[in-house]
Amino acid sequence: MAATPATPAPPHSPYARPRPRSACPAPPPASSPVTAVRDVLVLVGLPVLAALALPAAFAGGGTRRWFGGRAETQRAEAQAAKDAAAAAFYELDTAQRDLRISIETITAVDDSPAARRAVADFEALGQRIDEASRRYIEAVDAQDLDRDDLEASVASRARVDLTYAKNELYGVKRELDRFADGLGPLLGKAETQLARVAPGVERARQALSAAAGALDSARGSGLGADDLAARLAALAPELTKLNQGAGQHGVQQTLERAERVAREAEAIRAEAVRLPERAAEIDRRLVSLRTRAQALSTRAEQVEPVLSELRRRFTAACWQDLQPVPEQAADNVRQAELRLKDAQAAREAQRWPDATALLSTVRALLNTTDEAVSAAGDRLRRLNEVQKDPQAEIERTRFAVRDAQRLAMADRTTPDPRHARPLDESVARLERAVAALEGRHPDYWHFLTETEAIRRTVADVVALIREERGAGL
Secondary structure, eight states: OOOOOOOOOOOOOOSOOOOOOOSSOOOOOOHHHHHHHHHHHHHHHHHHHHHHHHHHHTTTOOOOOOSHHHHHHHHHHHHHHHHHHHHHHHHHHHHHHHHHHHHHHHHOOOOSSSHHHHHHHHHHHHHHHHHHHHHHHHHHHHHOOOOTTOHHHHHHHHHHHHHHHHHHHHHHHHHHHHHHHHTTTEEEEEEHHHHHHHHHHHHHHHHHHHHHHHHHHHHHTTOHHHHHHHHHHHHHHHHHHHHHHHHHHHHHHHHHHHHHHHHHHHHHHHHHHHHHHHHHHHHHHHHHHHHHHHHHHHHHTTTHHHHHHHHHOOOOTGGGGGGGGHHHHHHHHHHHHHHHHHHHHHHTTOOHHHHHHHHHHHHHHHHHHHHHHHHHHHHHHHHHHHHHHHHHHHHHHHHHHHHHHHHHHTOSSSOOOHHHHHHHHHHHHHHHHGGGSSSSSSOOHHHHHHHHHHHHHHHHHHHHHHHHHHTTT
């Protein structure tokens, strides 16, 4: 017998007429055996369906578990290990980049064996960093921790690998930190030199600018200064290299170039500033030396009368060496006048070094002439004095000898032979010189030169004694 299906309740309608309520509720309809079995099965299945539907309802239709479970705990621990490893990787990468800048600073300045060792050690550390980074990346890429069906064992393995990678990264970073600490002296030296680059280059530029300004000022006063202009132009390529910077030409080379340019530019500036004064000085020297040459020419004409008197009153030995003086003096004066003309021409052409050299030659010629002309007059004066009173020269020499003898015997019972011998010889020489004056025509000039030689010998002995006693000998 087939069961009659239950009639579904009609949908609620606001226009449906409500049914009248009876005072007594109607008894429930009697159910058939099939209907009873179906109701039991529905009631039994409800808890199972509820258990299956509840997690799905909270998961939004997925299958991940939200409340506990070993897989989720391992996932969380693995994710924490991944974050820690990422932090270690970032710290190591930052430290490596900072240290690379330090190494580049050192290599830009220093080429010493210590600097080369530092570069080699940094490259070796770079290989260690690359290896640790490779393991970290492999550990990260090995498992997808966001996968829904991640197993607990897989998450645990990922945590172990990531923790190992983190520890290795930190270990390499500690090595990197120790290496960076050891670079302190090299890095300090390099930074000091780098800090000198910009000021050094700026000083060179300022020196060049000052030199150019001084040169323009000198030219404005009517001076050519072509040699200074050529020297300044030769520095232009050096300025170009300075402007290109130390990165292209090296720090040490740039510092040396800047110092060289500044030094040369300062020399050009100083010469340009002094150029008007130098020109005025050359003009003064030209006038002074021309006047002196004229005066010496006049004095040279007076040598001949002096020689005539010497020839008339004294033996030939007293004046024979002065015979060439008049001719030599006149010749020197003529040479000086010619050089003065050449110096004047060099001054007008603004060939300052040539003018200065020629004036030095003129001065030397005039000095020699002055000495020769003065020697003739001085000879006559001295010979007159010794002829009139030779005893003064004798006593002067004897006093020098006796004073040396007293010094040689001070605090001694017998003199040192090294001191006594030259002093005794000086006494004998003086006696011979005095004896030579007793002739009819004594050689007074020989007498004067001999007494002078004796006094020089005595002075040498005195100096020797004092030196030895000062040294405690």
